[in-house]
Amino acid sequence: MLRRDRPIGVFDSGLGGLTVVKEIKKINPQADVVYLGDTARIPYGTRSKQVVEEFSVQDAKFLEKQGVGAIVIACNTASALATQAVSQAVKVPVYEVITAGSQAAAAATHSLRVGVIGTRATIGSHAYAIGIKDLNPKIIIHELACPLLVPLIEEGETKGEIINLVLSKYLKQVKQWRVDTLILGCTHYPLIERLIRSQLGNNVRLINSGEEVAKRLPKLTGKGKDKYFVTDMTPRFIKTARLFLGYDIGDKTERVKLT
C-alpha cells in the first residue's frame, strides 16, 4: 500500500524525467520527491530489453532504500520494457507513464486513430499500442521511432533549422496517419511541443504522458522537500536540469554509484 507521508520516488534514464517531477509539483506542490537520474548510462532508448530491465531494477531498488512510499517510472523506455521487472523487484507501488498515456489517448480520440512517437526501444516494444488496444480494441494505432530527437534536445537544439528539419522528416509520416491524437512517448518531447504543434496544426491533440501520470497519483502529504541523485555529474548538469525542470537543483543533488 502507498504510504502518503513517505516521499515519492521518481527515476529516469537521465534528466528528462524532471519534466514529470515538474508535473507532479504542479498538482502536488507539497509532495516530497526523491529523484534518481541514471545520467552515467543515459540513453535507455537505444538499448535492449534485458539491459533496460537490469538498469531499471537497480534504479528502483536504490529509491526503495531511500524510503520512498511509491515509485514513478518517468522514463517511457523503462516503463515500456521494465515495469514488470521493477514491480517484482520492489515492495512499494509502481506507477509508470505508458498506462497513464494510453488511458489519456483512449479517452481523447474521437476518430479512433492514435499516433505514438518515442525512442526506438519504446516503439519496438509496442507498449502503448498494447495498452490502448486493451482499453479499446477499435482504436487504430500508428507508431514511429524518432531516435534523433533525444540527442538533439539534450544538446539544446530545441529551436532553429536543424531540429525543424529532423522533425519535418518524422512528422511527414505522422501526418499521413491522419490521427486526431498523438502521444509524446518520451520525457524529452514536451520541450519541443510548440514545434510539433506548429508543424502538425491544432487538429491533433498532443498527450504528455508525464502530465498524465502526475494526474493519476494519489494526493501526497509532505513538506515539498526534494532530493536529487544522479549517477554522473558533468559540467552541463545544472544547465540541462534547468532546461527540464525550470529551476536550479545543483545544491540538492548528489552523485551516487549504483554498481
Next chain:
Amino acid sequence: MLRRDRPIGVFDSGLGGLTVVKEIKKINPQADVVYLGDTARIPYGTRSKQVVEEFSVQDAKFLEKQGVGAIVIACNTASALATQAVSQAVKVPVYEVITAGSQAAAAATHSLRVGVIGTRATIGSHAYAIGIKDLNPKIIIHELACPLLVPLIEEGETKGEIINLVLSKYLKQVKQWRVDTLILGCTHYPLIERLIRSQLGNNVRLINSGEEVAKRLPKLTGKGKDKYFVTDMTPRFIKTARLFLGYDIGDKTERVKLT
C-alpha cells in the same frame, strides 16, 4: 613487455572502435583481435572524467582477463580521460589514439596550425592540444566539440540534408581557423570523412587517429582469429557493426556483463 603471440585487446565505448580494428587488420591481417564494445553504456563522450575512468578500467580489466598481450584504447574519449587510470589498472602495455593522432598531426602540419574535432569530453580534456604542444610548442591548436555527429552517424545519417546541415554549422568555425591539418578525434568521424572533405576542400589534411595508432603497433603474430564482446546486443547491432567494420561479426560476438 608486449607478447606478440598473444591477441591484441581493443576496447571502445561502442562499435565505433571497429574502425580501429579495420585499420589494425589492414596492416596486421594475421593479428588475433579481442574486441570489447561497451554498448550498454555508450556514449562516453558526454560523461565526466570520473565515470569515463571507471568504465574504461572495467573494460581494460575484462580484456586483460581474456589473456591479451596489449590493449588499444580505440575510444578517443577514453584515451583522453582515462589512459593513466587504465595503465595503472592493467599490467600489459596500453596504446591509445590521442598520442598517435597528435604525432601524426605534428608531423603533417606545415603552417603550424592544427584543428581538432571530437566529443564534448575529448575536447574538454584538451588532450590533443597538450599532446601536440609537447611535441612542438610552436603549433597553434584550435579545438571544437561536435556533439551531434556521433548520434547522427549511429543512426545511419551519414549522407543527406541533415548531416550536411549539422556539419556545415560545425565546419563554418573550422574554416575560420585556417588550419592545414584537422584531427578527426572520434572513431565515428572516418565514416563521414568524404563529407568533411567535400566541405573543407583538399587543402586540409585529415588525420584518422585510429589509422595512426594501428601504424604504431608492433608487428603481431597470430592466426587472424578474432573474438568480439559487447555489453548489450540490440537488433541493430549487426547493421551497425557492418557499418564500421565492413563485414558481419554476428557469429563471433558474445554479450558480457561487466558489473
